[in-house]
Amino acid sequence: MAILTPKEQDGYIFFDEEEAKAAGAALAERYQSAEPFPHIVMDEFLPVDFLRGLLGEFPDSNGKSYFDRDQERLKFQYPPRDIPGRRMRNLVTELNSPAILRFLQAMTGIKGLIADPYYMGGGLHETKSGGHLGVHADFNIHKLMNLERRLNLLVYLNDDWPDAYGGHLELWDQKMEERQHAVLPVLGRAVVFNTALDSFHGQPDPVRCPPDRSRRSIATYYYTAPQDGVKALPERTTVFKARPASADKADRKVQFDHFLRDWVPPRLYRYAIKLNRYK
Numbered sequence: 001m002a003i004l005t006p007k008e009q010d011g012y013i014f015f016d017e018e019e020a021k022a023a024g025a026a027l028a029e030r031y032q033s034a035e036p037f038p039h040i041v042m043d044e045f046l047p048v049d050f051l052r053g054l055l056g057e058f059p060d061s062n063g064k065s066y067f068d069r070d071q072e073r074l075k076f077q078y079p080p081r082d083i084p085g086r087r088m089r090n091l092v093t094e095l096n097s098p099a100i101l102r103f104l105q106a107m108t109g110i111k112g113l114i115a116d117p118y119y120m121g122g123g124l125h126e127t128k129s130g131g132h133l134g135v136h137a138d139f140n141i142h143k144l145m146n147l148e149r150r151l152n153l154l155v156y157l158n159d160d161w162p163d164a165y166g167g168h169l170e171l172w173d174q175k176m177e178e179r180q181h182a183v184l185p186v187l188g189r190a191v192v193f194n195t196a197l198d199s200f201h202g203q204p205d206p207v208r209c210p211p212d213r214s215r216r217s218i219a220t221y222y223y224t225a226p227q228d229g230v231k232a233l234p235e236r237t238t239v240f241k242a243r244p245a246s247a248d249k250a251d252r253k254v255q256f257d258h259f260l261r262d263w264v265p266p267r268l269y270r271y272a273i274k275l276n277r278y279k
Contacts, residue, residue, distance in 0.1 A: 002047040002188075003027075004103065006091070013090045015099035024106030031107045031192070036173040036180045038108065038194045045155060045190030052159055052187065057085020058216060061126060070249040071240040073206075074131025079123040092123060095153065095220045104192065104222060110150055114223045118144055127167065127207055127215040134248055135172055135202035136240045138195045138221075141230050147223035148230060149195050155218040156185035166208040167215040174198040176241050185215055195221070197234070200241055204248060 003023050006013050031040040059078045067075040083089040094100070096115035105113050116122060120142060127133065140149050154169070161167075161184065168182040169191060183191055185203075193199060207215045226233060242248035 002044045002050075003042055003190075004046055006046065006050060006094075013087060013094055015094065015097060015103075017099040017102050020099040020103035021106045024103035024108075027107045028109065032109055036171060037196060037199045039171060039181075040107070040192050041181070041183050042190045042192075044188045046188060048188040051155075051157060054085065054088045054091060055157060055159060057083070057088035058126075058157065059083055059124065061128075061214075066128075071134040071136070071251055072132065074128040075133055076126040076128075077121065077123055078126070079119040083124060088124075092119075092218055092220070095155075095218065100153075100220075101222070104151060104153070107192070108151060108194070110194075110224065112224050113150065114145070114147055114225065116142065116145070116221055116223060118142075120144070120221070122219045122221050125217045125219050127203065129209050129211050129213065130206050131215075132206045133203045134240045135170060135176070135200050135204050135243060136238050137197055137200055137236070139238050140195070140197060140236045141233060142223055145223065146225075146230050148226050148233060149221060150224050151192060151222040152195055153190065153192050153218075153220045153222070155188075155190045157187060157216040157218065158185050159187045161186050161209075164208060165213070165215075166205055167203055168205070169201060169203055172200040172241075172243075174200070176200055177244065179243075185217060197236055197239075202240075204243060204246075 004015055004020060007016060027040060032038050034040060059082055061076050064076055067073065080089050080092050083092060096117065101113045101115060105111055138149060138152070142149060163184055167185050169185060170179050171181040172179050193201065209215065240251045242250050
C-alpha cells in the first residue's frame with residue numbers, strides 16, 4: 001500500500017491534508033533518528049501504477065541544455081513550465097501543496113515549511129547514460145525569497161531499473177569518510193532528507209543504463225524563514241566533495257569563493273571576486 005494516495009476530482013490530482021499529516025506522523029521516529037543525518041527512504045511513496053501512467057509525459061530532452069562538467073555530467077532539469085504533460089505537471093506542482101507540507105512537517109519535526117514556487121533547481125531531473133552528479137551539500141539560501149533551505153524530496157520515476165543500471169543516490173557521513181547508504185532509484189521510491197551544510201549526498205558513479213534509457217526523478221525543495229534572517233547564515237552555493245580514494249574533483253572555485261565570503265570584508269569581497277573571475 002502506498003504511503004500517500006493521490007485523489008482526483010474534475011481531472012485534477014491532489015492529496016488529502018489530514019491523511020498526509022497522519023502518514024508523516026507515522027514515519028517521524030524513523031526519519032528523525034536516521035544516520036548520518038535525518039532522512040528516510042520510502043518504497044511506494046506514491047502508487048507505482050499511478051506513476052507508471054505519467055511516464056509518457058516526461059519531457060523530451062532534444063535541444064535542451066544540460067550540465068556537463070567534472071562535478072555533474074549529462075544532467076537535465078525541467079521546471080514545471082517545461083513539462084508538456086498536464087498530469088505530470090499537476091503532480092510536480094501538487095508536491096508543493098499544503099498537504100505535502102503537512103506530511104513533511106509531521107515527519108521531520110520542522111515547523112513553518114515553505115514550498116518553492118520558483119522551483120529553483122527543482123522540477124523534473126534526468127541524467128543520461130554515462131552521466132553523474134558528484135557528492136555535494138546543497139546551496140543553503142533561496143536568494144529570491146530570503147529563506148533557508150531545509151529539506152529535499154526526491155521521487156524516482158525509473159520503471160524496470162535493475163541494480164546493474166546504477167544511478168544510486170549515496171548518503172555520506174559528515175566527515176566524508178564513509179558512504180552510509182546507496183539507494184537504487186526505482187519507480188515509486190522516494191527519499192527525503194535534511195539539507196544542512198554537511199548533508200553530503202549525490203549520484204557520483206556514472207549511470208550504466210542503455211543509451212535509450214535515462215535516470216529520472218522529481219525533485220522538490222522546502223525552506224523556512226530563519227528567526228534572525230538569512231544574513232545571520234553563512235552563504236553557501238552547492239559544495240562538491242571528493243570521495244576518499246576516488247578520481248572525483250572538488251570545485252576549487254566554489255571553495256575559494258566561500259573562503260572569501262567568510263574572511264574578506266564585503267567591499268573587498270566584490271573586488272576579489274572580479275579578480276578571481278579574470279584569472
